[in-house]
Amino acid sequence: MSHGVIPTQFVARDREKERASAAVVSGRGAAIVGPTGVGKTALLTAIADRLDPTRYAVIRMVATEAGRELPFGVFGAMFDGDGRPDRLLPELVRRAGTRTPVLVVDDAHHLDNWSATKALTLASHPGVRLLVTARLDAAMPDAVVALWKDGYLRRLDLSAFDVGGTAELAGGMVGGEVAMPTVQLLHQWTGGNPLYLTELIRFAESTGRLVQRDGLWWWRGPLAVPPRLVELFDRRLREVPDGQTDALDAVALGEPLSLTALESMASDGVEALDDKGMLHTTDLNGEIVVRLEQPLFAALLRSRLPRLRRRRLAAHLLAVTDPAAVDLVTRARWQLDAGGPVDTRLLIHAADASYQDDPELAQRLARRAMENSDAAAVPLANALVELGDPAGARQMLEQARDAAGTQGGRLRVSLALAAHRCWVDRDPAGAHQDLTSLRAVTRARAGRAALDGLDALVLLFGRHTTHALRRAEQVLTGSPESVPARLALGAALALTGQTTAARATLAQLGTQQRSQVAYATGAAAAVLGFIDQWRDHDAPIPHSAPGSGQLPVGMRTAGRPLFDWPLLAGHQRWLSGDRAGAIARLREAVVQQSGGQRLFHTEARCWLAICLAEYGEPDAAAQVLGTGRPDRVAVIPGLTFRAAAAIAVARGQREAALTAIEDATRDAREAGCLAIEAEYLAYTMELTRHRAPSHVTNRLATVTRGIDAARLVAVAEAALSLHRGDAAELIDHATRLDALDLPWRAWQLVDPAAPSAPDGPRAAALVSRLRRRIAAPAAAPAELTAREIEVASLAGSGLTDREISRRLNISVRTVQSHLSRIYHKIGVHSRRDLPFGR
CATH class of the missing domain: 1.10.10.10 (Winged helix-like DNA-binding domain superfamily/Winged helix DNA-binding domain)
Structure with missing residues (x-):
C-alpha cells in the first residue's frame, strides 16, 4: 500500500477542479471557500499546477494572521521595499512576461483591509486572474467577500466528503478497494473531513491498522489519533480554561451524556464549550444529550485521561445517571473505570452483548467478572473466539466445567462447549451427539429446556430443518421463554415457506435485552431480513455495527454507528439484478463471516459464488466455492450444489448444472424446506424451459401452494409459465416480476417471448425498460450471463x-x-x- 502515487486531499474533487480551471481560463478566476480541513489548499495547488505554464504565470502567496497587522502585508515582498502598492500590477505583468499572471492567495480571510481592497481591484482587471481560498467560518474583510459576491470570481464551496467521496479518497490512498464497513467507519470518525481522513489513513498504514483480506482493505483495532491531528487538537485544547476541562473529559467518557448529568458534574463552561463548537447537542426522546463534535477529539481525550480523574468521573457518572437511561455495555464500562465494587451480573450480560462488536472490551468485562463468578467463563470464551483464539476459548470452558461447583453451573458450561463444537469447530453432528449424552444425565426441567433449545439451533445449522422445528415446538410447549427454541422455530418456519408464522414467532425476540443466547436477537434480525426479502421488494436491510458484522444489531448500544448488514445488502442487490453491487457487498460478507463463530459463512460464500458465476466469472466463483474444506454448518440446505449449478451454467456445462441443481433440490426436500425447494425447482425450470420433466413442474406447483411469500411465489409461478410457453402469459409474469423489483428474472421471460407477444407495443416497452435496468444490449440471448x-x-x-x-x-x-x-x-x-x- 502506498499513498505516494495517489493525490490525497483533492482525490474525489474532479468536478471542482474542472469548474475552477474553467473559471481561470474563461473568466477572472475562482474563490474556494469552506471550513478547516476540507482540502482548500490542496485543491488550490492542484488547480494551479495543472495550468499551462506556457500561457499562465502563477504567483503564489499565503496570507497569515500575523501579517494582518501590516498594511499590504501579504504583498510586501512585491514592492521592492518602497511600500508603493500601485506597483503591484506592473510587477505581476513584469513577472508574467507574455503570459497571463495568475495571483494565488491562500487563506485570503487573513488579508488586511488594504490588501483585500487591492485584490478586489486586481480581480476587475481583464489581464489578471485570481485564485483564492477562504475559511467559511472566519471573519474576513468586506472586499474579500466582494470578490465572489460582486461576481468577479466564481465561488466554489467545498464541504466534507460524503460516504462515496470517503471511499474514493481511501481507495486512492491505499491503491485498492476499501471495504464499505471500513469506509463507513472512517466517515463516521472523521465526518468526511479530508484532512482528518488523509492523516487517519496514513497513520493506519504505518501502524498496521489497515489490513487487506480477500482483496479488500479493512480497519482492525480501536480508533487511535494520528500524531499530526494530536498537534491540531492540542492547539484547540490550549484555548480551553482549566475550569472547563472536566466538562470535556466527562463528555468524552460518557457520551452521549445527558445535559442534566453533565451540568451536575461540571456546571462551569458548558455553554462556552458549545459556543466554541466543541460540543454537539441533540434531542433524544425528549432529553438533551451532549457529545463532542469530533469523534477523533473524543478518542484523544479518553486516551489521555489520568487514572484518578477517570475513576472520579466514572464514579460520578454512575451516581448521577439513571441506570434505565444508559445501555448496559456503557454502564458496565463505567464500573470498570470507576475501580470500585462491580455488579457481576451486569458485567456478564454486557460482555455477552458486546463480544462480537468489541471483543477487547468484552474480554475486560468478563475477566473482571470472573473474579466473582465462574459464569463469566462463557462470554470470556466467546470473546476469545472473536479475538482469534479458539483453542484458548475451549481450554477456558473445559477448566470452568471441571471446576463448576453446582450441577447447573456445569450444565451451563457444557452447553457452551457444545455450541463451540457446532459453530467454532464446524461439527453440528458432533454437537448434537454431545447434547444427546447430556440429556441422559440431566433431570431438572429448566436444564432440559435449555439443552433442547440449543439442540434445536444445532439441528437447524446442521441442515435438519424439520427436526429443528419439531424440537423447538416441544421446548416452547413447556418453556415458552426459551430464546434458542424460538429462534430455531422462526427460522425453520421461514425455510418451510410459512413466513407469516415465522415473522410472528421471531418478532417476540426483537425487544429482548438479555437473551439466553448472545446472538439471538441479532440472528432473529438476520432471519427476519431474509424473510422480508422474499415477501417485499421494499424490505429494509437490517443494520449492523462496522466491527465484526457477523450479525445485524440485536441489542442497541448508545452512540454506536449502524450500517447496512453486508450479507443481506448483497442478497438484496442480487435479487434486484445488480450483480456487480451484490458481488461488492458479498465479498465483504464473506470476510466478516470468516472469523469468530462464522454463523452464515456458507450462505455468504455460496451467494458470492452464484453472483460471480452469473456475472460471467466462473473461475473466480469456483475459487470462492472451493476455498477450504466443505463446511458442515449452514442454515439453507443444498446451497453449495446451487452454486455449483450456477458455475456449470456459466461454463456452458448444462448437464452438469442440471445434476447439481437436482442434488440441491433433493437436499432441500429431505430437510423439509419448501421455500428453498421452490427456488431450486424454479431455477431448474429456467434451465430446461419447455423441456422440463413433468415431475419437476408438478412438484413446483405443489410446493408453491404451501408458500406465503409474494416474491418467491411470483418467481415460482413465472417459472411454471415457461413450461407452457404462452407469450402473453410470459409477458404478464414478466411485468409482475418487474414490479416486484426482480428485473433479471423478468428478463428471462420477456426476451424470448417479446417477438411473438400479441401486444407488441406493451412487450417492446417492457423489453426497453428491463434492458435499461439490467444494462442488457439489444437482442442479448437470455442464457448469457451479465x-x-x-x-x-x-x-x-x-x-x-x-x-x-x-x-x-x-x-x-x-x-x-x-x-x-x-x-x-x-x-x-x-x-x-x-x-x-x-
Whole structure:
C-alpha cells in the first residue's frame, strides 16, 4: 500500500477542479471557500499546477494572521521595499512576461483591509486572474467577500466528503478497494473531513491498522489519533480554561451524556464549550444529550485521561445517571473505570452483548467478572473466539466445567462447549451427539429446556430443518421463554415457506435485552431480513455495527454507528439484478463471516459464488466455492450444489448444472424446506424451459401452494409459465416480476417471448425498460450471463481481446474463455457473427 502515487486531499474533487480551471481560463478566476480541513489548499495547488505554464504565470502567496497587522502585508515582498502598492500590477505583468499572471492567495480571510481592497481591484482587471481560498467560518474583510459576491470570481464551496467521496479518497490512498464497513467507519470518525481522513489513513498504514483480506482493505483495532491531528487538537485544547476541562473529559467518557448529568458534574463552561463548537447537542426522546463534535477529539481525550480523574468521573457518572437511561455495555464500562465494587451480573450480560462488536472490551468485562463468578467463563470464551483464539476459548470452558461447583453451573458450561463444537469447530453432528449424552444425565426441567433449545439451533445449522422445528415446538410447549427454541422455530418456519408464522414467532425476540443466547436477537434480525426479502421488494436491510458484522444489531448500544448488514445488502442487490453491487457487498460478507463463530459463512460464500458465476466469472466463483474444506454448518440446505449449478451454467456445462441443481433440490426436500425447494425447482425450470420433466413442474406447483411469500411465489409461478410457453402469459409474469423489483428474472421471460407477444407495443416497452435496468444490449440471448453480455457487446463493437481486457480489468485469457462460451451458447463461430454490439 502506498499513498505516494495517489493525490490525497483533492482525490474525489474532479468536478471542482474542472469548474475552477474553467473559471481561470474563461473568466477572472475562482474563490474556494469552506471550513478547516476540507482540502482548500490542496485543491488550490492542484488547480494551479495543472495550468499551462506556457500561457499562465502563477504567483503564489499565503496570507497569515500575523501579517494582518501590516498594511499590504501579504504583498510586501512585491514592492521592492518602497511600500508603493500601485506597483503591484506592473510587477505581476513584469513577472508574467507574455503570459497571463495568475495571483494565488491562500487563506485570503487573513488579508488586511488594504490588501483585500487591492485584490478586489486586481480581480476587475481583464489581464489578471485570481485564485483564492477562504475559511467559511472566519471573519474576513468586506472586499474579500466582494470578490465572489460582486461576481468577479466564481465561488466554489467545498464541504466534507460524503460516504462515496470517503471511499474514493481511501481507495486512492491505499491503491485498492476499501471495504464499505471500513469506509463507513472512517466517515463516521472523521465526518468526511479530508484532512482528518488523509492523516487517519496514513497513520493506519504505518501502524498496521489497515489490513487487506480477500482483496479488500479493512480497519482492525480501536480508533487511535494520528500524531499530526494530536498537534491540531492540542492547539484547540490550549484555548480551553482549566475550569472547563472536566466538562470535556466527562463528555468524552460518557457520551452521549445527558445535559442534566453533565451540568451536575461540571456546571462551569458548558455553554462556552458549545459556543466554541466543541460540543454537539441533540434531542433524544425528549432529553438533551451532549457529545463532542469530533469523534477523533473524543478518542484523544479518553486516551489521555489520568487514572484518578477517570475513576472520579466514572464514579460520578454512575451516581448521577439513571441506570434505565444508559445501555448496559456503557454502564458496565463505567464500573470498570470507576475501580470500585462491580455488579457481576451486569458485567456478564454486557460482555455477552458486546463480544462480537468489541471483543477487547468484552474480554475486560468478563475477566473482571470472573473474579466473582465462574459464569463469566462463557462470554470470556466467546470473546476469545472473536479475538482469534479458539483453542484458548475451549481450554477456558473445559477448566470452568471441571471446576463448576453446582450441577447447573456445569450444565451451563457444557452447553457452551457444545455450541463451540457446532459453530467454532464446524461439527453440528458432533454437537448434537454431545447434547444427546447430556440429556441422559440431566433431570431438572429448566436444564432440559435449555439443552433442547440449543439442540434445536444445532439441528437447524446442521441442515435438519424439520427436526429443528419439531424440537423447538416441544421446548416452547413447556418453556415458552426459551430464546434458542424460538429462534430455531422462526427460522425453520421461514425455510418451510410459512413466513407469516415465522415473522410472528421471531418478532417476540426483537425487544429482548438479555437473551439466553448472545446472538439471538441479532440472528432473529438476520432471519427476519431474509424473510422480508422474499415477501417485499421494499424490505429494509437490517443494520449492523462496522466491527465484526457477523450479525445485524440485536441489542442497541448508545452512540454506536449502524450500517447496512453486508450479507443481506448483497442478497438484496442480487435479487434486484445488480450483480456487480451484490458481488461488492458479498465479498465483504464473506470476510466478516470468516472469523469468530462464522454463523452464515456458507450462505455468504455460496451467494458470492452464484453472483460471480452469473456475472460471467466462473473461475473466480469456483475459487470462492472451493476455498477450504466443505463446511458442515449452514442454515439453507443444498446451497453449495446451487452454486455449483450456477458455475456449470456459466461454463456452458448444462448437464452438469442440471445434476447439481437436482442434488440441491433433493437436499432441500429431505430437510423439509419448501421455500428453498421452490427456488431450486424454479431455477431448474429456467434451465430446461419447455423441456422440463413433468415431475419437476408438478412438484413446483405443489410446493408453491404451501408458500406465503409474494416474491418467491411470483418467481415460482413465472417459472411454471415457461413450461407452457404462452407469450402473453410470459409477458404478464414478466411485468409482475418487474414490479416486484426482480428485473433479471423478468428478463428471462420477456426476451424470448417479446417477438411473438400479441401486444407488441406493451412487450417492446417492457423489453426497453428491463434492458435499461439490467444494462442488457439489444437482442442479448437470455442464457448469457451479465458479464458474457458485456464481453459480447464489446467484441461485437469491434474491440480486440486485449482492448476488452483493459476495459474490464480482466486477463486476455479470461476474455477468450468468455467468448468461447458465448459462441457455444448462441451457436456462432466468431465475433463477426455476434448479433449485437455497442
